[in-house]
Amino acid sequence: xxxxxxxxxxxxxxxxxxxxxxxxxxxxxxxxxxxxxxxxxxxxxxxxxxxxxxxxxxxxxxxxxxxxxxxxxxxxxxxxxxxxxxxxxxxxxxxxxxxxxxxxxxxxxxxxxxxxxxxxxxxxxxxxxxxxxxxxxxxxxxxxxxxxxxxxxxxxxxxxxxxxxxxxxxxxxxxxxxxxxxxxxxxxxxxxxxxxxxxxxxxxxxxxxxxxxxxxxxxxxxx
Amino acid sequence: xxxxxxxxxxxxxxxxxxxxxxxxxxxxxxxxxxxxxxxxxxxxxxxxxxxxxxxxxxxxxxxxxxxxxxxxxxxxxxxxxxxxxxxxxxxxxxxxxxxxxxxxxxxxxxxxxxxxxxxxxxxxxxxxxxxxxxxxxxxxxxxxxxxxxxxxxxxxxxxxxxxxxxxxxxxxxxxxxxxxxxxxxxxxxxxxxxxxxxxxxxxxxxxxxxxxxxxxxxxxxxxxxxxxxxxxxxxxxxxxxxxxxxxxxxxxxxxxxxxxxxxxxxxxxxxxxxxxxxxxxxxxxxxxxxxxxxxxxxxxxxxxxxxxxxxxxxxxxxxxxxxxxxxxxxxxxxxxxxxxxxxxxxxxxxxxxxxxxxxxxxxxx
Numbered sequence: 052x053x054x055x056x057x058x059x060x061x062x063x064x065x066x067x068x069x070x071x072x073x074x075x076x077x078x079x080x081x082x083x084x085x086x087x088x089x090x091x092x093x094x095x096x097x098x099x100x101x102x103x104x105x106x107x108x109x110x111x112x113x114x115x116x117x118x119x120x121x122x123x124x125x126x127x128x129x130x131x132x133x134x135x136x137x138x139x140x141x142x143x144x145x146x147x148x149x150x151x152x153x154x155x156x157x158x159x160x161x162x163x164x165x166x167x168x169x170x171x172x173x174x175x176x177x178x179x180x181x182x183x184x185x186x187x188x189x190x191x192x193x194x195x196x197x198x199x200x201x202x203x204x205x206x207x208x209x210x211x212x213x214x215x216x217x218x219x220x221x222x223x224x225x226x227x228x229x230x231x232x233x234x235x236x237x238x239x240x241x242x243x244x245x246x247x248x249x250x251x252x253x254x255x256x257x258x259x260x261x262x263x264x265x266x267x268x269x270x271x272x273x274x
Numbered sequence: 275x276x277x278x279x280x281x282x283x284x285x286x287x288x289x290x291x292x293x294x295x296x297x298x299x300x301x302x303x304x305x306x307x308x309x310x311x312x313x314x315x316x317x318x319x320x321x322x323x324x325x326x327x328x329x330x331x332x333x334x335x336x337x338x339x340x341x342x343x344x345x346x347x348x349x350x351x352x353x354x355x356x357x358x359x360x361x362x363x364x365x366x367x368x369x370x371x372x373x374x375x376x377x378x379x380x381x382x383x384x385x386x387x388x389x390x391x392x393x394x395x396x397x398x399x400x401x402x403x404x405x406x407x408x409x410x411x412x413x414x415x416x417x418x419x420x421x422x423x424x425x426x427x428x429x430x431x432x433x434x435x436x437x438x439x440x441x442x443x444x445x446x447x448x449x450x451x452x453x454x455x456x457x458x459x460x461x462x463x464x465x466x467x468x469x470x471x472x473x474x475x476x477x478x479x480x481x482x483x484x485x486x487x488x489x490x491x492x493x494x495x496x497x498x499x500x501x502x503x504x505x506x507x508x509x510x511x512x513x514x515x516x517x518x519x520x521x522x523x524x525x526x527x528x529x530x531x532x533x534x535x536x537x538x539x540x541x542x543x544x545x546x547x548x549x550x551x552x553x554x555x556x557x558x559x560x561x562x563x564x565x566x567x568x569x570x571x572x573x574x575x576x577x578x579x580x581x582x583x584x585x586x587x588x589x590x591x592x593x594x595x596x597x598x599x600x601x602x603x604x605x606x607x608x609x610x611x612x613x614x615x616x617x618x619x620x621x622x623x624x625x626x627x628x629x630x631x632x633x634x635x636x637x638x639x
Contacts, residue, residue: 082602090610
C-alpha cells in the first residue's frame with residue numbers, strides 16, 4: 052500500500068481526515084434533503100380543526116412501528132425479516148461499548164453496554180437477515196423487476212459495516228489496525244451514501260409519520 | 275576475545291547447569307518451539323561462540339539500553355547480554371574518543387560478514403547535525419557499520435519505526451532503520467522500551483539457529499509480537515462482559531475491570547507484555563492500572579490522546595461538522611427556494627381545462 056506507510060497510518064486516516072469528510076458530506080446532504088422537504092411547504096388549511104396536531108403526530112411516530120396486519124398478510128417475509136434486521140442492527144449499533152464510546156465522544160450521550168457475545172450474535176443474525184433480504188429481492192420476480200442499482204448499493208453499504216465489524220471483532224484480518232480501519236471506512240461509506248439514497252428514511256420517517264398523524268389529528272380521525 | 279563459549283562464561287558467573295537448562299526450556303517455549311527442541315537450544319547456546327555485536331545509539335534516550343541493563347539482576351538474560359562480545363556501545367564502553375571508534379572499526383574488520391548490529395534511536399535526515407558521533411553523521415555511521423553485518427536488530431520503537439523523534443512535525447526528519455536498510459535482514463524489536471527478555475530472546479534465537487526468526491508484516495519476530503495485548507490480557511473477560519472502569523479510581527478500576535474506555539490501546543498493539551510481564555514477571559502497565567499506550571506500534575505518538583478510546587475519531591470533527599451545518603443550510607435553502615420558484619412558475623402557467631376543451635365542436639369551429 053503506497054498511500055499509507057503501514058496499517059496504523061491507514062487507521063489514523065480513517066479516524067481523522069476520512070471521518071471529517073464523511074461526517075461533513077452526511078450533514079450537508081441530510082440538511083439539504085430535510086430543508087427541501089420543509090421549504091416546499093403545504094397549502095394553508097382554512098378549515099376548522101376538529102382535533103389537535105402535535106399529540107396524534109407524535110403518537111403516530113411510535114404507533115406506526117407496530118406491525119400492520121394487512122401488510123403482514125401480504126408480505127410476511129419482509130415484515131418478519133425486516134423486524135429481525137432492524138432490532139439486531141440497533142443492538143449492535145447502540146450497545147457495543149466501543150460504539151457507545153464513539154457516541155459519547157461525539158454527541159455527549161452515554162448509556163451502559165451489553166456483553167460482547169450478545170453483540171456478536173446480533174451481528175450474525177443481522178447479516179443473515181440482510182442476506183435473506185437480498186435472496187428475496189433476487190428471487191421474487193416483481194421485486195427483482197422493480198429493483199434499481201440504488202437498492203443493491205444501499206444493501207452493500209449496509210452489509211459492509213456488519214461484515215467488517217465482525218471481521219475486526221474476531222481479528223480475522225492481520226494486523227488488527229487494518230481490520231478496524233476497514234470497518235471505520237465502511238461506516239464512512241455508509242455515511243456518505245446515506246443522504247442521497249433511500250437510507251434517508253431513517254430521518255424522514257419521523258417527518259412522514261408525524262405529518263400523517265398530525266393531519267389525521269386535525270381532521271379528528273384516529274390514525 | 276571470543277574463545278570461551280557462552281556456557282563456560284555462564285559457569286564462571288555461578289550459573290548451574292540446572293539453571294541453564296531451565297532458562298533454555300523457558301526460551302524454547304517462549305520462541306514457540308516444540309519441547310523436543312530444548313536440547314537443540316541448550317546445545318546451541320552451550321557451544322555458541324560469543325558473537326560480536328556493535329551497538330549504535332542514535333536519536334534515543336538510552337531507555338532501551340537501560341531496560342536491558344537495569345531490568346533485574348542477576349539473571350541469565352543479563353549474563354547472556356554480558357557475554358555477547360559487545361565491541362562497541364558508547365554508553366557502556368570504557369574507551370572514549372578515537373579509541374572507541376577504533377574498537378568499532380576493528381570489530382567490523384575482525385568479524386566481517388558475521389557480526390550483528392544493534393541500533394537504538396532514529397536517524398535524522400533533515401540535517402545530519404542533529405545527531406553526530408565523533409563528528410560522523412548517524413547515517414554515515416550506520417552505512418559504514420552495516421557493510422559487513424550479518425543482520426541488524428532495531429531495538430526500540432525509535433529505531434524500528436521512527437518513534438518519538440519522528441512524531442509530528444518531525445523536526446529532525448527522523449526515519450527508522452528499516453526505511454534505510456534494504457540489503458540486510460532487519461529485525462524490529464519495538465517497544466518504548468522493549469521487554470528485556472524479548473531483546474535477549476532475539477539474540478538467543480540468532481545464537482541457536484544462526485538465522486533470524488520469522489517476522490510479521492512490520493518486521494517484528496512473530497514469536498514475541500504474534501498476539502495482541504488485548505487477546506492475552508487478563509482483563510479481557512471484563513471487556514467481553516461489558517464491565518469497564520470509567521475513571522482511574524472508581525469501583526470498576528479497583529475491581530480490575532477493562533480499561534478500554536480509559537484509552538487502552540491493547541486491541542491494536544502487538545507485544546508480549548501481557549505474557550512476559552516486566553521486572554521479573556512482577557507486573558505490567560495494564561496490571562498496574564493504566565491502559566496500554568501501544569508503544570510497540572508505528573506512529574503511536576501521533577495516534578491521538580493516550581486517554582481516548584480506540585473507537586473515537588481523532589481529527590477536528592467538531593469544526594468539520596460546524597462547516598457542514600453552515601454549508602448544508604445555505605445549499606438546502608438554495609435548493610428549497612429554487613423548488614418553490616419552480617412550483618410558483620408552474621402554478622402561474624397552469625391553465626384550467628374546461629368542458630369545452632373536450633368538445634368536438636370546438637375543434638371543428
